Amino acid sequence: MLGKTANGLFWMHRYLERAENMARLIETGQRIALTTLGTTEIEWRSVLETAGVAVGYDAQNETVTKDEAVDWMLRAKANPSSVLSCFAAARQNARMVRTAITNEVWEAVNGTYMQAQELLARKVSERDLPQTLNAIRQRTALVRGATHGTVLRNDIYDFTSIGTYLERADNTARILDVKYYVLLPSAMSVGSEVDNVQWETILRSVSARRGFRMEYGSTAGPRDIAQFLILDKRMPRSLAFCARKIRVNMGYLAGNYGHRPPSFGMADHIEKDYLSYDIEAIFDYGLHEFIQKLLELFDELARQIQTDYRFYE
Amino acid sequence: MFDEMWGRDGALRSPYAHFNGWLEGEDPKRLRAKQREAEELFRLTGITFNVYGQAAAEERLIPFDIIPRIISGHEWQKLSRGIEQRVRAINAFLHDIYHRQEIIRAGRIPKEMIARNDAFLPQMIGVSPPGGVYTHIVGIDLVRTGPGEFYVLEDNARTPSGVSYMLENRETMLQMFPELFSQNRVRPVQYYPRDLLRSLAASAPAASSEKPTVAVLTPGIYNSAYFEHAFLADQMGVELVEGHDLRVVEGRVAMRTTKGYRPIDVLYRRVDDDFLDPLNFNPESALGVPGIMDVYRAGRITIANAPGTGIADDKAIYSYMPEIVEFYTGERPLLENVPTWRCSEPEALTYVLDHLDELVVKEVHGSGGYGMLIGPTASKKELKDFRRKLKARPGNYIAQPTLSLSTVPIFTRTGLAPRHVDLRPFVLVSPGGIRITPGGLTRVALKKGSLVVNSSQGGGTKDTWVLED
Numbered sequence: 001m002l003g004k005t006a007n008g009l010f011w012m013h014r015y016l017e018r019a020e021n022m023a024r025l026i027e028t029g030q031r032i033a034l035t036t037l038g039t040t041e042i043e044w045r046s047v048l049e050t051a052g053v054a055v056g057y058d059a060q061n062e063t064v065t066k067d068e069a070v071d072w073m074l075r076a077k078a079n080p081s082s083v084l085s086c087f088a089a090a091r092q093n094a095r096m097v098r099t100a101i102t103n104e105v106w107e108a109v110n111g112t113y114m115q116a117q118e119l120l121a122r123k124v125s126e127r128d129l130p131q132t133l134n135a136i137r138q139r140t141a142l143v144r145g146a147t148h149g150t151v152l153r154n155d156i157y158d159f160t161s162i163g164t165y166l167e168r169a170d171n172t173a174r175i176l177d178v179k180y181y182v183l184l185p186s187a188m189s190v191g192s193e194v195d196n197v198q199w200e201t202i203l204r205s206v207s208a209r210r211g212f213r214m215e216y217g218s219t220a221g222p223r224d225i226a227q228f229l230i231l232d233k234r235m236p237r238s239l240a241f242c243a244r245k246i247r248v249n250m251g252y253l254a255g256n257y258g259h260r261p262p263s264f265g266m267a268d269h270i271e272k273d274y275l276s277y278d279i280e281a282i283f284d285y286g287l288h289e290f291i292q293k294l295l296e297l298f299d300e301l302a303r304q305i306q307t308d309y310r311f312y313e
Numbered sequence: 314m315f316d317e318m319w320g321r322d323g324a325l326r327s328p329y330a331h332f333n334g335w336l337e338g339e340d341p342k343r344l345r346a347k348q349r350e351a352e353e354l355f356r357l358t359g360i361t362f363n364v365y366g367q368a369a370a371e372e373r374l375i376p377f378d379i380i381p382r383i384i385s386g387h388e389w390q391k392l393s394r395g396i397e398q399r400v401r402a403i404n405a406f407l408h409d410i411y412h413r414q415e416i417i418r419a420g421r422i423p424k425e426m427i428a429r430n431d432a433f434l435p436q437m438i439g440v441s442p443p444g445g446v447y448t449h450i451v452g453i454d455l456v457r458t459g460p461g462e463f464y465v466l467e468d469n470a471r472t473p474s475g476v477s478y479m480l481e482n483r484e485t486m487l488q489m490f491p492e493l494f495s496q497n498r499v500r501p502v503q504y505y506p507r508d509l510l511r512s513l514a515a516s517a518p519a520a521s522s523e524k525p526t527v528a529v530l531t532p533g534i535y536n537s538a539y540f541e542h543a544f545l546a547d548q549m550g551v552e553l554v555e556g557h558d559l560r561v562v563e564g565r566v567a568m569r570t571t572k573g574y575r576p577i578d579v580l581y582r583r584v585d586d587d588f589l590d591p592l593n594f595n596p597e598s599a600l601g602v603p604g605i606m607d608v609y610r611a612g613r614i615t616i617a618n619a620p621g622t623g624i625a626d627d628k629a630i631y632s633y634m635p636e637i638v639e640f641y642t643g644e645r646p647l648l649e650n651v652p653t654w655r656c657s658e659p660e661a662l663t664y665v666l667d668h669l670d671e672l673v674v675k676e677v678h679g680s681g682g683y684g685m686l687i688g689p690t691a692s693k694k695e696l697k698d699f700r701r702k703l704k705a706r707p708g709n710y711i712a713q714p715t716l717s718l719s720t721v722p723i724f725t726r727t728g729l730a731p732r733h734v735d736l737r738p739f740v741l742v743s744p745g746g747i748r749i750t751p752g753g754l755t756r757v758a759l760k761k762g763s764l765v766v767n768s769s770q771g772g773g774t775k776d777t778w779v780l781e782d
Contacts (some may be wrong), residue, residue, distance in 0.1 A: 002558055002571070004569070006571050096534055106358075107357050259572075
């Protein structure tokens with residue numbers, strides 16, 4: 001496989017994952033704004049920060065309003081992480097690796113882009129927002145289904161997975177990074193009204209409400225949420241789950257190529273040395289420091305993969 | 314005016330007999346729905362081309378018309394013999410022109426036609442490509458004016474495009490009207506990618522292994538034909554590379570893979586000569602591979618088509634094609650050339666200036682229908698402007714009579730309507746022989762009365778059938 005192709009597959013799937021995460025965060029923001037009576041400015045600022053797009057937003061806007069925040073995350077061309085920008089970038093990468101993906105995957109990505117262009121041609125009204133977000137989620141699910149059902153399980157699939165799970169780990173870690181303070185043990189296990197809203201936000205942001213209730217019941221507190229999002233190996237958006245997927249796919253690559261590059265050691269290190277303990281150890285380390293450290297490690301890993309597999313000259 | 318379905322007098326021509334029977338039984342409403350379905354299919358598969366000069370990365374669909382263009386097996390046999398003869402002559406001409414230049418010594422072509430021609434590549438003098446093949450892929454543009462009257466409009470010996478449309482048009486027709494293919498014996502075109510790969514592999518340098526490594530070189534996703542480059546690489550199961558994926562490693566051209574650099578034996582390049590090698594040609598080029606020409610001269614890679622083939626499809630050389638065919642094959646040309654005035658010759662220029670409103674005038678190095686004048690439809694101002702350009706640089710132009718191009722019906726809202734067409738058959742050349750895919754790409758001018766079929770100027774395409782007689 002060409003280094004360029006590995007690069008294209010990796011980024012195509014990072015962008016698809018990012019688009020989906022962005023849509024989920026908008027949905028969460030909207031839900032919170034509608035069900036609480038606090039000031040929307042604070043809520044939407046927090047959503048923008050969680051999505052990692054607040055800096056760009058502030059450069060273009062004076063104040064935070066719901067309409068502007070949603071538009072920035074959904075359609076802004078100036079925002080490289082807006083849903084529309086992500087789909088355009090994913091399709092651009094898909095065109096580049098056209099020979100490595102199946103027709104089904106290409107048509108799903110191309111169709112996603114075409115529909116997004118249509119749905120997001122103009123500002124989306126509040127009334128149309130739920131339907132639009134729904135369509136986006138369905139579209140990304142279609143791409144994922146086509147990938148799962150038709151792509152050969154060789155290095156193509158490995159780079160696809162590694163891109164997806166690195167983006168997802170980054171997303172979950174960033175949500176935790178912005179909201180870590182509401183999960184600290186000092187917070188009361190029952191929590192105030194405000195805390196409850198924050199916890200709800202976190203769980204919704206990773207589509208984990210149902211799973212969490214199933215496992216921990218409805219009275220569980222912040223410690224359990226941290227445990228669930230960081231260490232639970234069954235929860236498909238937890239850091240431990242993502243780290244394992246990355247390590248496993250890198251293991252397939254190493255086996256397939258008959259060579260273990262430095263990046264494999266790094267993936268192994270992240271999983272073994274950071275995500276195999278219990279949550280108490282993490283609180284002892286310092287939740288904030290821990291999340292910061294992991295963000296840094298995932299970032300280094302991504303860069304090492306690019307070098308090891310010759311993404312660029 | 315000759316219509317390929319209805320002749321000159323409105324009597325149904327035999328290749329269309331079955332098809333017409335089917336058409337009469339069809340509900341126009343259903344056909345309209347099918348036409349829309351076809352467009353949707355093309356949009357989803359992303360069969361697009363980029364238009365130069367438009368916003369970056371803007372992609373357009375080439376309109377597709379559902380009425381096939383049908384050629385009888387007998388007609389095709391005659392055509393393909395003529396095409397084969399012409400392609401043989403082109404390869405012999407290229408070898409000669411870069412070696413002993415016998416044709417000039419024999420006085421059949423003036424020396425300055427070659428020496429002062431930008432398409433002549435001095436870097437190719439004395440170079441013999443692996444297997445002796447210069448043009449691995451050729452597209453010969455044909456037009457028709459009557460039942461047995463075909464003319465070659467242009468030879469495309471550099472990097473002819475359009476073959477992906479030929480294949481996708483057939484694919485679309487098969488999906489939409491399977492019954493047509495049970496009723497008519499249409500010769501298949503789907504083997505083209507397999508034949509292309511075989512043909513390229515057979516042209517590999519002698520020192521290559523049994524299974525040579527083939528790759529397609531594209532200028533990148535912003536190129537107007539990127540879809541086709543990706544399509545062909547995909548269909549052949551080979552890598553699609555760009556200049557920055559390649560470098561010269563230990564005297565071979567190699568591509569950067571996830572496992573390190575891997576040498577390439579045959580490069581099907583869709584990058585122009587000028588951009589191929591910044592060390593040997595345009596130093597500004599970021600699309601090519603520094604040093605590839607040195608590897609090529611050492612005989613360690615096949616470049617398809619060979620650099621310098623443009624001298625054979627140059628529009629000024631075109632007018633000499635009858636002489637070229639006769640000189641190298643010793644036979645009379647089977648395919649007609651369109652009579653051509655070379656404006657570089659004073660007598661011809663005088664004639665052209667006097668008859669400008671009857672003629673088609675083309676730039677010698679132009680392509681894609683840009684920069685040409687169609688006398689009969691031009692405005693007074695356009696004629697005046699062109700007259701000035703002609704006088705300023707006569708050597709830059711050739712002129713031809715306006716041919717009465719044949720028409721084939723297209724499907725419109727109000728029923729069938731005749732439109733002018735041309736045909737580009739695709740020819741594969743390897744040391745093992747010449748292979749012509751039955752049919753080719755039919756381009757159709759969608760505007761009533763228009764003679765310009767280029768996709769960049771609003772032309773469309775049709776599926777082209779060659780029947781098994």
